[in-house]
Structure formats: structure tokens, C-alpha cells
Amino acid sequence: MHTIKINFEKKVNNDQIEQAAKILNEGGIVAFPTETVYGLGGDALNPIAVEKIFAAKGRPQDNPLIIHVADDDMSRFVQTIPEKAKELMDKFWPGPLTVILKKTSLVPSETSGGLDSIGVRKPSNPIALALIKALGRPIAAPSANLSGKPSPTTFERCVEDLSGRVDMIIGDGQSILGLESTIVDYSVSPPRLLRPGYITFEELIEVDKTMVYDEEGTRVGDDEAPKAPGMKYRHYAPKAPMTIILGDKDDVIKKMVDLVSEATKKDLRIGVLAPDERKSLYDEFVTFISLGAEQDSRAMGRNLFEGLRQCDDMDVDVIFAEGIEEAGIGKAVMNRLKKASGFQIIEV
Ligand code: TXA
């Protein structure tokens, strides 16, 4: 398949949006930027387009898609919206929040992976919004990675994964957030936080005190089927085994340096994921992936998936990652990091 590739780099070109919308309208699939991660989109109401998304990603068909909307009138797609869910949408949309609601029959079961509920999100990226408006229907889109890889946060990573597999790839530089949306499930009572993200649990319970979050019970994440007992699909893991080091800062730094020096003696190629401030501790033989300035959990979120992909590119044998405090956005960052490590954690 020939893939049309356009990198806007922040400047929206309406002719090209129209071209992309035409492809979607005819049942084609288009990778496009959002503020969280890149999405792989198709017409949410067209089962053939939706099937193409699953095929292009190599994604199991019982793993439901999120539909992306551009206006607040969702009455055609979802049944009643609980008041607190509405409040959350008013507060955080457009933005990185997905709300799961009971769907109407207009949304094909292919899109919802056979479930009677559907995740809805209004993204804030102007290209994403322009594309949804130009199509005039919601765009169903999972993250634009091949199944089993981290979500792409750049145009180049989308091209790497999807060139030849989709009709078009639209770029807009690096995703400004870099972690997938916060998912809350209002198809159940009490509502549950299923996937932590930039909208934090603390912010959610400010609006809805009844919201629950049970990290162990709800391991929904990238490319995992929901509501499955345990983990049905393997989440993304880098090629090399990764260990996260947690604890007091000085102890963690010392432990990481020790582990790296032991691995060096074994002639292993080593990847280190840590704040920029640690770079000087390691020599040039270590693949040092900076996750941004210390204390900047936003930068960590933005750089994490790209850093994991770089470890794969460098073919390292082992990866050591410095953990951060699980508060606020740190909860989302650690959720992705822990999954990528297969929950391999050393506490010092
Ligand atoms: O930020 C995002 O959410 C990105 C961008 C492209 O919008 N999308 C994204 O989609 O991360 P995806 O498909 O990679 O992750 C959506 C997750 C999956 O784990 C899926 O199982 C879960 O949401 N999910 C979707 N619909 C659901 C439903 N009705 N009930 C429970 N979980 C659901």
C-alpha cells in the first residue's frame, strides 16, 4: 500500500485536512497527531474502516477502540451521560480524558470490541479536531503503534511502524503530553479510573468523590483488553529486560551506578533511563536516555516512550530506570514504566 506522508509541524493546511477526511470518508485509515500520542484513525461508524485499523496494527479484535469527537453533542453515540461524567467533560475537554459510557446501536460492535460501552474523547490537538470536523463523524483511533510497541509520540515513529500499512500519516512534531489519555469508566457504578494519565486521580475525585482506583485490579493499558481477569494481552516491553530502581534519591543513584558497573564488567550493553542531571555519572559506553530535568514529571511523561524505543534501536542488553514518586502525573508515568518492566522493581 502506498502511504501519503505529510508533516505539518504545527501549521494546519486545510487542503491536506480535506484530503485526509476524504480518505476517511471512503473507509481508509489515517495516522494523525493528538496531544497525548499519535492515533490511527478510521470512520468510527464504518465497520470496514475499523477492521482495517485492527489489521494495520496487528491488534486483537476484542480490544475496543476510543472514539474521538469534536463537539459536545454525543447523544447519537452514547446513552445517558451521568451528571458527574458531564462535569468532567466540561472541565477537561478538549483534552487527555476518555470517558467510557454505554453506547447506542449507531456505534458498530466492531468499534467497541463487542462491548456495550464505548470510550469517548475530545482531543485538543487542532489537527485532530479539524480532521474530525472535516469528516463530520467520530474518528475511532487506538494509539498508532504496531501492537506490542510503545505508543508513538513523533511523526517519524508512526512512519517507522505504519508506512505501507495505512493510507496516510499526518505529523505534528512531538506529542506535547506523550502519555495516553486518562480513562474513566462511567458504564459501571461506582465509576472507575481505568488508566491513569495527565488528568490525575486527585483531579478526578475533586469532581467526583465516588471514583475508585484499584491499580492491581485494573491493569488496562496499552494494547490490553479491558475487564479481563489479569492481563490478557502482553503490554509493551522493551527487547532488553528492564529494572526500575525505587527509593530515596541518593540510594537510588548509588544503586543504579553499582548495577551499571556490574553489568559493564559482564560486557553488557547498557541502557539507562534517568533525569538529565545523572548523565555525568555514566561513561560514553552507556546508552543514557534523558527523561528531562529532575522533578519535571511532565518531561518524563513526554520522553518515556521515545526513550524505550531508543533502547530497542540501540540493541542494549539490559536497562535500568530511575523511578519517580507516584503522585500526580508521576502515577501515570510509573504505571507505564512498571508495565514496560514487567513489574521488575528493586526497592532500595
Ligand atoms: O490518548 C489516547 O487515549 C490515545 C489517543 C490516540 O487518543 N488512544 C489510545 O487508544 O491510547 P488505545 O486503544 O491504545 O488505548 C485505549 C484503551 C485500551 O486499553 C482499551 O482496551 C481501553 O482503552 N478501552 C477502550 N474502550 C473501552 C471500554 N469500552 N471499556 C473498557 N476499556 C476500554
Ligand code: MG
Ligand atoms: Mg495503545
